[in-house]
Amino acid sequence: MKETQTLETKSTSLETIERICGSEAIVKCLIAEGVDILYGYPGGAIMPVYDELYKYQGKIHHVLTRHEQGAAHAAQGFARISGRVGVAMATSGPGATNLVTGIADAQIDSTPLVCITGQVPSHLLGSDAFQETDIVGISTPVTKWNHQVTKASEIPEVIAKAFYIARSGRPGPVLIDITKDAQFGELDFKYEKCTGVRSYIPVPKINLDSVKAAADLINSAKKPMVVWGQGIILSEAEKELKAVIEKAGIPAAWTIMGASALPTSHPLNIGMVGMHGNYAPNKLTNECDVLIAIGMRFDDRVTGDLNTYAKQAKVIHFEIDPAEVNKNVHADVAVLGDAKASLTQLLPLLNETSHDAWLQEFKDLYAIEFENVIKNDINPTKEGLTMGEVLKEINKQSEGNAAIVSDVGQHQMIACRYSEFNKTKSNITSGGLGTMGFALPAAMGAKMAAPEREVVAIIGDGGFQMNIQELGTIFQQKIPVKIVVLNNEFLGMVRQWQQLFFDKRYASTEMTNPDFVTIAKGYYIEAKRVTKREELADAVKEMMASKESYFLEVCVEKEDNVFPMIPSGASVSDIRLS
C-alpha cells in the first residue's frame, strides 16, 4: 500500500513526498538522474529492484547482459562515448564480484559509473549467508567512493551522492551496496540532486599565477611539445586544445586515452606517445625544451624509464587531480584545475607563433617510421593479411567517422595507431587496466548510448573469447554494432614478448579456435570470414552497409609484431623500429 502526501513548503511550489518502498525509490532515483538505460543481471538479493524495473519498463530500459562483467563494461562503453554516467546492476555475492574487473577498469581510466549491488538482509551481514560477500571491502581500492545502505530512508541521499561523485571532478566508479531489507523497507521519498560534499573538492581552483607562469614558459620555448590525455575528452576541452596549439604552433601528441580529441589529420597532430606509439613524439620527448602535459598522468607505458624521461625539458602539468602532480614526473609548473577552464585562461596569454623547423623534425621522423613500419603494416606486399590493412580499409569506408572500440593486445595498438578519427570520443579502449574482454560489451554499450554513430569493435581472438557470451545480448537487444575479430590464432602481444624477450618459448599463447563465424551465426548475427586480401574491401563494405549487427572475422598473419616499441623499462628515445 502506498500513500501519497502532499506538503506545502515555504516556496510556492508543491513538493510531493510519497511513501514507497526502497526498491521503487532506487528506480525513481535512477530516472531522476536521467538514466534511461542500465545494464545488469538479476539474482536473489536484487530481485525487489528488478520487480520495480518491470513496472517502470517504459521509462527505463534494463539490458540483460550474459555476465555481470559484460554489464560493467557495457556501462563503461556507454559512459565513454556519451560523457554520461553508466549504470550497472548486479546481485550480491558472485554477481557483485563479477562487476569488479569493470569497476577497476573504470577507476584507472576515470570513467563515471554507478554500480548498484544487492546485498543479503542486514540481520545476516557477517554471518556468511548465502551469496554474501563483502563487496564494499572488496571494491574499496578500485572505487572512487562506495557505501552500503541498510535502511530504505538512506537511499535517495546516497544515490544522489553516488551520481554526483561519479561524474564530478576526475570521474570514477561508485558502488552502492543495498541490503535486501532496505529494498523492502518503506520511506518517505523525495529526491534532491546532490550539489556538493563538504570533504570533497572535485575541481581545484585555478591559480592564475601558475597559468601565467605556464604561458611565459610556452612563449619562450623553442621546441615546445604538448602531450594530452583523456582529460581533454572528459572536460570537453577539444576546441580549447586546438586553439592553444594552433595559436602557439605547438606539435601535439596524445596518450592512448586521449586519442580522437583532435582530428588525426590535423597538421599539428604528431601521433601517439608510449610503448607502441609513434616514433617521432617518443624520440622527441627527449629533445623538446618545454613539455606541456594536459589531462594525462605519466603512466609508465607512456614514460618508459623515468630517469631518462624528458630530463632536458621544463614540464608544465595541467591536471585536475592534485595527487597526479609530481607523482611520476616532476612538474616545473603545475596548473591545477579543469582542462577546459585552464586552457581558456591560458589562450589569451600565448603569443601567436609557429615552430616550423621543430615541426619538421617530427615529419622527418614520421617518414622514417613510415618507411620502416607503417608502409608494411598498411600496404603490405607479403601474402598474409595484416591488422593494419584492415584498419586502413575501415578508415576508408567509414571516412574516419566510426567510433572504434578496441580490446587489449596487438590489435588494440594497431587500432589506436592507425584509426583515423574525425570526431572526439571515438576511441574507446581499456587503457590503464588492459582488460581483455572489454571491447565486445563496451561496444554494445557505446552503440546504445550513441545509436547515430557507427560503432566498430576491433577484437583479437583471445579477448573475443573472454566475453563472447555477450553476442547473446547483442542478438536479444538487436544492437547494430559491428564486430571485427582479427584472428592470428595467438595471444599475439604475449607471443610477441615471448619472441623478443623469452627466446620464442611460446608458453600457452597459441590458440586452437572454434569456428567464430558459426558461433556468430548461432546467435543469428550475420557473419563472414575473410582470409584473402582481395576479399577484404568487399567484406568491410558489406559490414558497414549492414543495418544490423555484423560479425567479420579476418584471419591475419600469425606472427606479426607491433612496432615501434619501447621495451619495458627502456627510455622513450630508445624506441625500436624493428
Next chain:
Amino acid sequence: MNEDIKTFTISIYTENNIGLLNRISAIFQRRHINIESLTTSQSEIEGVNRFVIVVNITESQAKKIVGQFEKQIEVIRTYYHTDEETIYQESGMFKIKSDLLFEEPQIQNIIKESNARIVTVNKEFFVLEKSGRRNEIESLRRDLNAFGIMQFVRSGRISVTKEPMKVTEMLLGIQ
C-alpha cells in the same frame, strides 16, 4: 636522489564513516609502507575524526601518500609533519604483582623517578601508567622487567602540531 627515511606523523581529518579505515590502510598496503602506529579519535571539530599515523618513509613518499589520502571522498584534509614540528607522546600500561611492591623496595623508587602513575592497586596486582616519549616508556619497561611484568601494552602516538592546522576554517569556507 636517495632521500633519507624519516619518521613522519600523518594527520588525517575525516568524516566519521565506516570503511574509511579500510581505504586508508589500503593506501599504505599498496605501497608496502609499514604503519608504526595508528590512532583515531574525535578531533577538535564536532563530527570530524582525526587519524594520527606514524610511518618511516621519505619526504617525497609522504607528499605522494598525502595526495592519495586527500583524494578520498571522505577525507577532509591531510598533513604530514616531522617529529620536530609536533608535540607527541605515547602511553604505556604495566600490570605487576602487588607482592613486589613490598618485597622489592627499589620498585617504589622507579615509580617515583619515572613519574609513572598508579592506576589501581589490589591484593594481586597493581597497574602503572606512564605517558611520554617512546624512550621514557621503554626505559621504564626495562627497569621493571628485571622484577617481572605480568602485562605490558603501549599505545600509538598521539600528537598535536606546533603550527595551526586550519581545518575548521576550511570547513566553514566550504559550507
